[in-house]
Structures are given as structure tokens and as C-alpha cells.
Amino acid sequence: MLDGLFDLSRWQVTLGSMDTFWQGFLVTLQVVVAGLALSLALGTVLGVFSTTRSRVLRAVSRVYVEFYQNTPLPVQVIFMYMAGPQILQAVTGAASPVRIAPFVLGFVGVGLYHAAYVSEVIRTGIESVPRGQMEAALSQGFTRVQAYRYIILPQTFKVILPPLCNQALNLVKNTSVLALVAGGDLMYRSNSFVGSYGYLQGYIMACALYFVICFPLAMLVQYLERRAKLRPRAKAIPGIAPDAAEEA
Amino acid sequence: MADTMIEIRGLNKYFGDLHVLKDIDLTVRRGEKVVIIGPSGSGKSTLIRCMDYLEEPTTGEVVIDGTPLTRKNHLEMARKYSSMVFQQFNLYPNMTVLKNLTLAPVKLQKKSKDEAVKTAMAALERVGLAQKAGEYPQNLSGGQQQRVAIARAMCTKQPIILFDEPTSALDPEMIQEVLDVMIELAQDNITMICVTHEMNFAKQVADRVLFMDDGQILEEGTPEHFFTNPQNPRCKDFLNKILH
Numbered sequence: 151m152l153d154g155l156f157d158l159s160r161w162q163v164t165l166g167s168m169d170t171f172w173q174g175f176l177v178t179l180q181v182v183v184a185g186l187a188l189s190l191a192l193g194t195v196l197g198v199f200s201t202t203r204s205r206v207l208r209a210v211s212r213v214y215v216e217f218y219q220n221t222p223l224p225v226q227v228i229f230m231y232m233a234g235p236q237i238l239q240a241v242t243g244a245a246s247p248v249r250i251a252p253f254v255l256g257f258v259g260v261g262l263y264h265a266a267y268v269s270e271v272i273r274t275g276i277e278s279v280p281r282g283q284m285e286a287a288l289s290q291g292f293t294r295v296q297a298y299r300y301i302i303l304p305q306t307f308k309v310i311l312p313p314l315c316n317q318a319l320n321l322v323k324n325t326s327v328l329a330l331v332a333g334g335d336l337m338y339r340s341n342s343f344v345g346s347y348g349y350l351q352g353y354i355m356a357c358a359l360y361f362v363i364c365f366p367l368a369m370l371v372q373y374l375e376r377r378a379k380l381r382p383r384a385k386a387i388p389g390i391a392p393d394a395a396e397e398a
Numbered sequence: 399m400a401d402t403m404i405e406i407r408g409l410n411k412y413f414g415d416l417h418v419l420k421d422i423d424l425t426v427r428r429g430e431k432v433v434i435i436g437p438s439g440s441g442k443s444t445l446i447r448c449m450d451y452l453e454e455p456t457t458g459e460v461v462i463d464g465t466p467l468t469r470k471n472h473l474e475m476a477r478k479y480s481s482m483v484f485q486q487f488n489l490y491p492n493m494t495v496l497k498n499l500t501l502a503p504v505k506l507q508k509k510s511k512d513e514a515v516k517t518a519m520a521a522l523e524r525v526g527l528a529q530k531a532g533e534y535p536q537n538l539s540g541g542q543q544q545r546v547a548i549a550r551a552m553c554t555k556q557p558i559i560l561f562d563e564p565t566s567a568l569d570p571e572m573i574q575e576v577l578d579v580m581i582e583l584a585q586d587n588i589t590m591i592c593v594t595h596e597m598n599f600a601k602q603v604a605d606r607v608l609f610m611d612d613g614q615i616l617e618e619g620t621p622e623h624f625f626t627n628p629q630n631p632r633c634k635d636f637l638n639k640i641l642h
Contacts, residue, residue, distance in 0.1 A: 280486070280488075282484055282486050282488035283488060283490065285452055285482075285484070285488065286482070286484065286488035286489075286490070288450075288451075288452060288473065288476065289450050289452060289476055289480070289481055289482035289560075290476065290477070290481060290501075290502040290506065290554060291473050291474065291476040291477030291478075291502065291506050291554075292473070292502070292505070292506065293473055296505065296506075300501060300505060301490055301501075304492050305490070305491065305492045307492075308492075381534075381536065381537060382534040382536070382537070383534075384494075384532045384533040384534065384537065385494050385532040386532055387494075387496060387531050387532040
């Protein structure tokens with residue numbers, strides 16, 4: 151069996167079918183971008199909810215996070231795949247079950263799932279900002295929403311960027327769940343390649359292509375972690391002499 | 399009364415079962431400089447925070463320039479009337495000194511950026527830190543950070559500045575530079591309420607000193623009164639501890 155891995159002709163066939171892999175790669179990338187956007191937007195909202203004074207909002211966020219973190223992603227996606235069309239039919243009153251495009255299923259699936267994790271990242275980021283920051287903002291007359299927008303959230307960026315990139319990386323890998331519902335993504339195409347030829351090279355190719363997306367992200371995480379530890383350098387402001395003279 | 403800036407009537411504050419402020423009545427004139435002293439846990443910080451509605455009174459009310467503070471109007475009132483200088487400075491660490499000073503004027507008071515920068519630079523000049531405009535707060539010493547915080551409070555041009563133990567988090571050698579700035583600021587016609595243990599500061603600027611303990615104002619008078627002739631035994635005891 152393993153002899154086949156070193157069989158040159160099998161590699162030739164695999165490399166000859168790159169079109170298939172690239173198509174899958176493209177679908178995966180699209181799902182990643184849309185899924186990331188959804189998870190960031192929803193996750194930020196849920197993360198802010200979990201730090202507000204409103205019990206209802208905190209409860210909404212908590213229940214969401216616990217549900218999505220404690221159930222497997224494949225189960226969620228397959229459920230949406232099977233039940234989604236009928237639910238949509240009931241909601242929209244259509245004559246027949248409403249078909250959900252695999253792309254939508256994919257990005258909504260990973261988006262909702264990772265929103266739970268993003269929410270936790272945002273929450274810990276906000277909690278790392280000292281209480282005094284909100285008090286200073288309120289004492290200047292900022293509303294809580296303005297305080298979050300101008301003062302609190304920007305301060306969390308440094309702390310949350312590395313774990314957020316980590317989430318992005320996990321999201322990329324988790325898009326492979328789409329193969330379970332014939333999503334046309336990279337994993338699905340590799341699977342069908344291997345299925346029709348019986349060449350394991352297909353999976354190696356899939357690994358290589360996932361790696362191409364994930365490895366730079368992992369490097370980015372490391373870079374951001376290093377950068378977060380640096381002290382900020384003074385900005386030059388026109389008309390103000392830099393500090394050197396005074397310090398000397 | 400037209401020249402009353404802050405009027406506190408029957409103010410009570412509970413934290414759970416803890417009765418922190420007990421029936422406080424206090425009137426502060428426009429432009430008056432009031433220093434509040436007292437042992438820790440006496441309620442003085444809570445009192446000053448109630449004036450900015452950072453703490454919500456349990457009962458009673460705080461009236462600023464004739465308008466009672468409520469949950470609804472307190473942000474608008476804060477914008478118009480008061481800013482707070484904190485023990486921990488609470489500068490925004492992700493912004494330069496200049497941005498710290500211009501944020502509220504630009505976003506809240508709708509000043510143009512140029513105008514806000516001009517005001518900010520004047521304020522920084524006044525606290526002796528114009529050179530540090532482009533610096534980030536964490537690269538400044540504690541004393542410098544607190545001077546920036548005072549400049550930030552000046553920039554919004556409110557008639558009241560509240561100081562909540564502004565020198566308590568500072569190394570001893572930095573206390574004076576902050577007090578100097580506050581003393582200089584006291585020449586303006588702003589109303590200053592200051593919680594502090596710096597009796598020399600009180601002597602130089604205060605029109606009135608309040609001694610608080612156990613959630614009540616136990617004694618009040620001029621700074622001289624407190625140096626020469628305090629009456630309340632707890633007040634005497636406290637002054638002995640901080641002056642010697």
C-alpha cells in the first residue's frame with residue numbers, strides 16, 4: 151500500500167489534477183474569509199455583551215458560548231445541513247424545503263462556531279483593561295458605548311490579536327468539516343480525488359495546501375506576540391522638538 | 399443661590415450592608431477650593447465620586463449649579479461641569495499624551511482638531527510637559543503622568559475639577575511637582591475639590607478643609623483652624639499621625 155506513495159506515476163496524476171485542488175482551495179479560502187468576518191462581528195458583539203451590566207445580555211452571551219463550545223462542529227454543521235432547509239421552509243412559508251448553498255452552510259457553520267471562541271477572547275481582552283479606564287471615560291462624559299468604541303476596545307487590540315489569529319488558524323482547518331456535507335472545499339475535493347483514483351497523494355496535497363494558509367498565520371501569531379511586549383515609541387508631532395535635548 | 403456650585407443634600411451611600419456615607423450635607427461655592435482629609439475607609443473618596451456620579455447615591459442628591467444629578471443626565475452634566483483626576487491617573491495608554499488631551503474635546507465637545515490641539519498644547523505648557531506631547535503615558539514617570547491627567551482635566555474647560563488622592567500613588571520625590579501644578583491651577587476661578595493628605599497643599603490653596611471619618615463630616619474650617627485648633631478628638635488624632 152505505502153509503496154504507492156513513492157510511485158512516480160501516481161504523483162504525476164495527482165499533479166495533473168491540480169485544477170481540482172485549486173478549485174477546492176479557492177472555495178476553502180472564500181469560506182475562510184466570510185466565516186472569519188462573521189465570527190469576528192458576532193464574537194465582538196457577544197464579547198461586549200458578556201462584560202456589560204445587563205444580566206440579560208450577559209446571559210445571552212453565556213448560553214451562546216457554552217452551547218457552541220460544548221457541542222462538536224461536525225454535529226452542528228450536519229444538523230444545519232439536514233434541518234436547515236426545513237426550518238427555512240417553515241420560516242419563509244416556501245412550498246418546498248429551501249436549499250442552502252454549501253458555501254453558506256460552510257461559512258455560517260464555522261462562523262457561528264468560532265464566534266463563541268472569539269467572544270471569549272474579546273471578553274478576556276476587555277477584562278484586562280483596568281476599571282479606571284471606563285471611569286475616566288465616564289467622568290469626561292463619554293457614554294458607555296463611546297467609551298467602548300474610543301477607549302476600551304482599542305486598548306484590547308494588542309492583547310487579543312495573537313489569540314484572534316489563532317482562532318483564524320483554527321477556523322481555516324475547521325472549514326474541512328464542509329467535506330461532510332459535500333461542500334466542494336479543499337478537503338472534499340481531495341477526498342473525492344482519493345476516492346476515484348485510490349491515490350493517497352490527494353491527502354498529502356490537501357495537507358500542503360492547508361499548510362500554505364495556516365503557516366503564515368502561525369508566523370503572524372508569533373510576530374504579534376513579540377510585538378505586544380514592546381513599549382510604544384513616541385510619535386513625532388509637528389512643531390514639537392523631540393525629547394533628546396531635555397533628557398541630556 | 400447663584401454662587402453655589404455644588405450642593406449635597408442628605409446624601410447616603412450603602413455598599414451592600416456597609417453604610418459608607420451618612421447623611422452628608424455640604425455646600426461648595428463657585429470657585430471655592432475644598433480639601434477633604436480623613437483616614438482611609440472614611441468615605442471621602444466615595445463622597446467625591448458621588449459628585450461625578452461614578453457612584454450613585456443611595457438616597458439624597460447632589461445638585462450641580464442648580465441641577466440635581468440623575469442617572470439620565472449625569473454624563474451630560476459631567477461633560478458640562480466636572481472632570482476627575484484619579485489616584486491611578488487613568489490616562490489612556492494606547493494614545494499619545496496629545497491624543498489623551500484632545501479626545502474628549504473633539505469627540506464630545508465637537509471642537510475642531512486644530513482648536514483642540516492648540517488648547518491641549520497650552521495646557522501641557524502649563525504643566526511643563528509640552529515636550530512630551532508625542533510620548534505614550536507608560537514612558538512617563540508617575541508624576542509626569544499625573545500632570546498630564548491634570549492637563550487633560552483642564553482641556554475640557556469644566557468649572558469643577560475633582561481630585562481623588564492625586565498624589566497617593568506617587569513616589570515621594572514626585573509629589574511636589576504635581577502639587578505645584580495644582581497650586582498653580584488653583585489661581586484659576588475653577589471649583590476644586592481635593593481628597594488628599596497633603597496638609598501643606600491644603601494650607602496654600604484651601605478655602606476650607608473637611609475632616610471625614612466613619613462616613614460623616616466631623617469637622618470643617620480653614621486650614622489654620624486645623625493646624626492650630628482642631629476640636630474633634632478623632633481629627634486631632636488623625637492630624638497628629640499625618641503631620642508628625
